[in-house]
Amino acid sequence: MITFTELSALAVAVCLIVTILKYRAPGMTLNRMPLLVWEKLVLSFMVIFAMPAVMLVSTMLLMDRTANTHFFNPAEGGDVLLYQHLFWFFGHPDVYIIFLPGAAIISTLVATFSRRHIFGYPGIVVATIATGFLGFGVWVHHMFATGIPQLSESFFTAATLMIVIPTAYQFFCWIATLWNGKPQLRLPMLWVGGFFFVFMIGGLSGLMLASVPVDLQVHDTFFVVAHFHYVLIGGAMFPMFAGIYYWFPKVVGRMAHEALAKVHFWLFFIGFNLTFFTMHFLGLRGMPRRIYTYLPEMHWTGLNQIATAGAGFMTLGILVFLINLFWSIKRGTIAGPNPWGAGSLEWSVPSPPPPYNFVHIPTVDGREAIWDAPPNPVFVSGIRDEVREVLLTNSLDAEPEAKEEQPAPSVWPFLTAVVVSAVLIGSIFTLKAVSYGALPIAFSIIAWIWPKEHEVEERREHEKWRAA
Amino acid sequence: MERTTDIPVLDVSGLPTVVFREPNPIFWGNLLYMLIEGAMFAMIFASYFYLRTRSTEWPPGLAPPYLWYGVANTILFLTSVVPARSIQLRARAGDLAGSLTGLIGLAAFGLICLVIRGFEFKGLNCRWDANAYGSMVWALLVLHTGHLLTEWIETLVMVAFASSRKMEGKRFPDFDVNSDYWYFVVGWAVIMNIVLYGTTRLL
Known part of the structure; x- marks a missing residue:
């Protein structure tokens, strides 16, 4: 079950990172990205590096139960502390994976209700990234009572104390924003x-x-x-x-x-x-x-x-x-569309937002897109609306780079999810579920990417290679 | 259709739909999955060396894995980089016949690597339930074989695309990215074989 949820978390992390890097509105450079999105980006990377540890360790435990392996069996050269190490290598970064979205919400709300841009934006971004890195260097503080060497204890105490710095930095930025704004x-x-x-x-x-x-x-x-x-x-x-x-x-x-x-x-x-x-x-x-x-x-x-x-x-x-x-x-x-007078883009569309979000893709001129918009803002045109075409922008400066046609609705993603769920639930009881289940999983994934002929023909008509 | 409007617009109608590398989301998705799998490999190697420190003898009471299947497969993996690279060059030039030849070559390499991998399992000289060492070397080999197998199936799907009527421009970047993943599988095969066949003799 753990493997199951982590697999989903990892897939979501990949989706989030690719979306954040490639599908931003033109003009939303990394330096103008809302802090909420920044923290989502950092925590998705944390998921990518932390979750494999728990996927691995839960699979090893499963093997010890169902396939007679001895990873954690001291009688056969295995080690129970290995389990703790791998678990906490995921477990502690996970604490920050839980906390970062919270911090991001606070940054967003503090700016909106102080009626000013957040104080120390670059510093908060750096603090977030620093938390992401330091979060991986403190897992042993959950294991101080397991008899690890004293030198490790000192190291992990220091690392744990160090992680207070970026968190406290964010606190001071929030206080400064409130201090200098007009808090409501x-x-x-x-x-x-x-x-x-x-x-x-x-x-x-x-x-x-x-x-x-x-x-x-x-x-x-x-x-x-x-x-x-x-x-x-x-x-x-x-x-x-x-x-x-x-x-x-x-x-x-x-x-x-x-x-x-x-x-x-x-x-x-x-x-x-x-x-x-x-x-x-x-x-x-x-x-x-x-x-x-x-x-x-x-x-x-x-x-x-x-x-x-x-x-x-x-x-x-x-x-x-x-x-x-x-x-x-x-x-x-x-x-109404913007009851709080907030500055980020979601408040520029009606509430609740229509399924297509924006009638025309907006462009962004500052960190708070609505507050910083010029009197006559520029909108994107030239996206085909008879298919699900989206704009791709480059990852650093969000300059329009290419267009991509996304697939039409299909039942295969759902069927893939059903098959994967069945196989992973089955794996709790017997390993045969994995060996027999691999085939339908492979089949449903291939069916998912296999296109329909009329869609291919339609795309070929509009195909345009990037000029060399 | 021409639109008359007085709002200033950023016209993107001329942008390309077939792009390679950084502009293409598939490149990023593939890269991130490699990061995930790379983290997984790093963890399993860390666990291997951690268990090594818990034992005075390595392999404990067993013969090390038979060397020459591993050496043969390493050489084969390294050679397979040639068709993988040729696919990338052909795909970026939009050359369908050239890409297809490369993909078939890569699939053939994959098949032979998988067969030799079967012998590698036989040559481990232990069962997974012998002791923690046995569990660990089996885990290393199974994890890598899983990657090899999925990459091989992916290559077969690419062959199917390239030879079907459903071929279109946006598949060329897919071929390109498929080779990236192949390099990843080769890279970890080399590291794994150094660990599997080297550390069991030298440590």
Whole structure:
């Protein structure tokens, strides 16, 4: 199953990178690309380098179970730590794969609601790329308690502390943008504020855990549980809710209900802190992870009851959120194309966007395409509209370079997905699924790329080779 | 059809539809899949050397793989670069007959490499369930054979395109990119054989 999901993630990463590099609107040079897209690009590269490790390790584990191999069997020269190394070589970069989209949403929202371009754009891009690199050099900090050499411990402590630098840099840029702008405390900004508070606490307990002596002391306790919930819920879920409220009007054409949304925020924010802040103390008092009960004389009961109450608050918050979504889809006030006065291109089309997105492909003159557009903007013409023709631009400067006709709808991608799913689910139980399944997979992929004759003839008519 | 409009436009109607290398998304997609597979190979080699450090003897209690099948296949792989390169040059010139000849040649090389690969499995001198070493060398060889096999099938599909009525201009960049992937398979074959036949004797 892991192999299955990673395979999908890898395919998506390839699609995203190629789309970002080759299909940008003319004028959207790399230097003008929205930060959201930059961070998608970096995280897709992280997926490409991190996911193969977990695909490999899950396949090796599968082989140990079904084919009598001995990769992780110490009795036959295998090694269990090899599993941990390969798993965390994926697992830690994955934390940043989860966090980067969150950071990207924050960058987007902070700029929109400060009514100014983001402060330190090149620096944020560099910080993102630096996070991408450093994220691969810290995996052993999950293994401090496995008896690895002290030199490795020192190295990975230093690397772990270093990754704070690019993250803190982004924080300072957001603060500077707010400081120098005209901040509007619209609905999504509540979640941005929540993110600042929660993620900061998670980052600070991360600094504590990067130190080997502290880590050994609280290893496998609720302190660690508290830490990673502050980082991941703070770094991914708070920005995700911010993003949902921000793009909700774009997706459905109506605004979310403001009062209900505020109730959702406060219930969730208070509940989250009740649940997870108490866990820091539980961890320091020695409560281990992954237990379902404990003796009353451990004196963990009161704090655990507070944590449980907090979980109740969060559940209520999510209920309010769902009610709000269903209510607002039908009854929310009509949003119009750009309710927040934002600067990126998706706000220049109607809400919800038509299936073809843009009537004419726009050109881009600045980092915030709408804010920076000249009074009489240039549009692209000369794309054939009787077929699915798209414009290809070059990867650095987004200058028009070629045109490409994309295939018409076909059932084969779906059938390929069905066959691949069946084979990978079958592989959990028997390896024969892979050997028998390879043939239908190959067949469906070839059928997918095999074109129809009239389409080929039509393309040959319009074919144009690049002049040498 | 001429359009009368007073909005300034960027006219792209004259842009080409058949482009090679950087302008073509297929080139990038192929490159990224090579990165993914390259990361996979790097990980499996790292695991191989990691397990090596856990054992005093290498191969532990077994004979090293039989050398000469590996040497033969390495030489064959290196020679196959010639038809692969010729496909690229012919395809970029739009020469269908030349591309087809190269593709058939490459498919033939692929078939012979696959047959010798079968002997390489036999020459490993161990089963995958013998011990961790056995599992590892089998994993290396199976991973690479998977790539060889898919690349061979892809080449056959390219042959089918080149000799069918569905041939069109945009297939030439596909031929070009198919050779890139072949180089990738050759590169890892060479590295793998150095590891498989060299480190089992020298380390």
